[in-house]
Amino acid sequence: MIRFDGVNKTYKGGSPALKDISLDIQKGEFVFLVGSSGSGKTTFLKLILREEKPDQGTIYVAGRDIGALSSWKVPHLRRNLGCVFQDFRLLPNKTVAENVAFALEVIGRPRHIITTQVAQVLDLVGLGQKSTRMPDELSGGEQQRVAVARAFVNRPLVLLADEPTGNLDPTTSQGIMSLLDRINRTGTTVVMATHDVGIVDSMRRRVIELDRGTLVRDQARGVYGLGDEMHTSTSGLPAVPLADAFREFADAKERDRTDKKAGYPVKEPAHTETKPSVVSRSYSVKARRGNR
Amino acid sequence: MGLSAEYVAKETFTNLWRNRLMALAAVLTVAVSLSLVGTALLLRQAVNRQIGAVANNVNLQIFVNPGAANSELTYIRQEIKATPQIESCTYLNSEASYNQAKQLLKGQKTVLSVLSPATVPTDFRCQLHNPNQAATVGALFSAGIPGIYKVTWPGQSIHVMEQVTGVLQLILLIVAIALMVSSLVLILNAIRMAIFARRREVSVMKLVGATNWFIRIPFMAEGLVQGLLGSLVAVGIVLLSNWGLSYLSDRVQALAQATVPSGDLIVTEIIVVLIGLVVGVAGSSAAVRRFLDV
Numbered sequence A: 001m002i003r004f005d006g007v008n009k010t011y012k013g014g015s016p017a018l019k020d021i022s023l024d025i026q027k028g029e030f031v032f033l034v035g036s037s038g039s040g041k042t043t044f045l046k047l048i049l050r051e052e053k054p055d056q057g058t059i060y061v062a063g064r065d066i067g068a069l070s071s072w073k074v075p076h077l078r079r080n081l082g083c084v085f086q087d088f089r090l091l092p093n094k095t096v097a098e099n100v101a102f103a104l105e106v107i108g109r110p111r112h113i114i115t116t117q118v119a120q121v122l123d124l125v126g127l128g129q130k131s132t133r134m135p136d137e138l139s140g141g142e143q144q145r146v147a148v149a150r151a152f153v154n155r156p157l158v159l160l161a162d163e164p165t166g167n168l169d170p171t172t173s174q175g176i177m178s179l180l181d182r183i184n185r186t187g188t189t190v191v192m193a194t195h196d197v198g199i200v201d202s203m204r205r206r207v208i209e210l211d212r213g214t215l216v217r218d219q220a221r222g223v224y225g226l227g228d229e230m231h232t233s234t235s236g237l238p239a240v241p242l243a244d245a246f247r248e249f250a251d252a253k254e255r256d257r258t259d260k261k262a263g264y265p266v267k268e269p270a271h272t273e274t275k276p277s278v279v280s281r282s283y284s285v286k287a288r289r290g291n292r
Numbered sequence B: 001m002g003l004s005a006e007y008v009a010k011e012t013f014t015n016l017w018r019n020r021l022m023a024l025a026a027v028l029t030v031a032v033s034l035s036l037v038g039t040a041l042l043l044r045q046a047v048n049r050q051i052g053a054v055a056n057n058v059n060l061q062i063f064v065n066p067g068a069a070n071s072e073l074t075y076i077r078q079e080i081k082a083t084p085q086i087e088s089c090t091y092l093n094s095e096a097s098y099n100q101a102k103q104l105l106k107g108q109k110t111v112l113s114v115l116s117p118a119t120v121p122t123d124f125r126c127q128l129h130n131p132n133q134a135a136t137v138g139a140l141f142s143a144g145i146p147g148i149y150k151v152t153w154p155g156q157s158i159h160v161m162e163q164v165t166g167v168l169q170l171i172l173l174i175v176a177i178a179l180m181v182s183s184l185v186l187i188l189n190a191i192r193m194a195i196f197a198r199r200r201e202v203s204v205m206k207l208v209g210a211t212n213w214f215i216r217i218p219f220m221a222e223g224l225v226q227g228l229l230g231s232l233v234a235v236g237i238v239l240l241s242n243w244g245l246s247y248l249s250d251r252v253q254a255l256a257q258a259t260v261p262s263g264d265l266i267v268t269e270i271i272v273v274l275i276g277l278v279v280g281v282a283g284s285s286a287a288v289r290r291f292l293d294v
Helices: A041-049 A071-078 A096-105 A111-124 A140-152 A170-185 A197-203 A228-234 A243-262 A278-291 B005-018 B020-057 B070-082 B094-104 B109-114 B131-142 B155-197 B199-207 B212-251 B262-291
Strands: A002-010 A016-025 A030-034 A056-061 A081-085 A158-162 A189-193 A206-211 A214-219 B060-064 B086-092 B122-128 B148-152
Touching: A002 A041, A016 A041, A016 A056, A016 A206, A016 A214, A030 A041, A030 A170, A030 A197, A041 A056, A041 A081, A041 A158, A041 A189, A071 B199, A071 B212, A081 A140, A096 A111, A096 A140, A096 B199, A111 A140, A140 A158, A140 A170, A158 A170, A170 A189, A170 A197, B005 B020, B005 B155, B005 B212, B020 B155, B020 B212, B020 B262, B060 B070, B060 B131, B070 B086, B070 B122, B086 B094, B094 B122, B122 B131, B131 B148, B155 B199, B155 B212, B155 B262, B199 B212, B212 B262
Parallel strands: A030 A189, A030 A206, A081 A158, A158 A189
Antiparallel strands: A002 A016, A002 A056, A206 A214, B060 B122, B060 B148, B086 B122
């Protein structure tokens, strides 16, 4: 469904956002895209949407080279891609139903189809009763459900989600995840960028990990951080928002230290599954700071 | 792409209303600028007609010395006959000339008191086949024919008139063009504000795959409507100034012919509306191009 073939992307004046990424995502797969901030997850999604173009390499969506797509055909590509974001991106001056209907209106669907499809999809996300509410009258989880409904109302081939649970508490996140799971089981491919350890670990789906633009792990039924032995120690922990900030100055020195202390084999990786997880690393930093 | 007229109309007018002050400024500037353009065009047509009228009546006036001998007059008559460019001439004898002078100088008793039929120059009023040849023919008569006091042709006064109105028109047009540029910028800015106000909607539209034109057209229609409204106001103002012009020409003898026929007026108004539409579309498409990256 989605294929990256030797994709490189560098933003102007910056270090590479993606380096030589090649991978294949099959129809109907559920893929987690993990990695710290700045690792290239969002760029990965933007490339699929063709909000950005790769400097090198080719990206295929549904068998078509989207780099070769003329710009007036891009909207038609996007009609096959649903999108959900951390910040919901609902229109504050439209009701729930209008927000969802908007996605169909602007692609010129006839009114009677809009009415029935909007009602259907709102039932699917469990908001059938709240269709006339305004977004700011809803909880964060409900707003995200509306966003998912809007992304899915056109029955896209692929649903892209950029940290859809980033603003939500764990319980609400679970609700969103089961919704995405349900959508995935209708045959829709789901690609979700996330920091949420608990979710990745409990879903046990394919995990693609990026680190500073490089593909460091592609695991069929993976967890957020490490392989299984590490998984037991981190599972159930909530995602740590500070992790990324700490990671910056924790980096090189801290890695050595942890390696020695923990004693698990890290020999600058032949394979990446053995890399220490971001979470455990940053936790150790936090602990160290606390001890001072 | 399913872009219904109803959708565009709805979007356009909600946008206009949301941004009404900016829109009003743009519309008024368009109106003022186009009024000047329209008035300049009207003025030009009126002057052309006035000039044409003068030119058609008398192309050449040959004044004869007061009390010229009959032989001299006969010679002049012969000369006129011999000149192929002259179509026909009428001679105003001293009596008729004196009467006309009395009429023209009514109220100026002192001037009239020194005039008498014997001291007033008589004149031939001639039509030429081609009024443009007045200067050539005039030169022919003013040189060396006995008894001729002087020869005038309206070319001279027309020239002055043309110069004055030409300068006037130039000033009007320069002001109009300056205002047109500023109305273009105002429309551009109004559309830019509208784009900014709706950036969330636009980003969602892009995300769910609305086509570029679907996103652009309501904004461009907004500019078009602003240009149109401005030009409609200008149409009204041009009508008023035309009314003023005909009021003048009814009362001022010298401008008796300075009216603009309704056909020309309609053409002027159409030009005004077209310019308004062009300004609106140009301003908004520049804004869309510049500030709406789709």
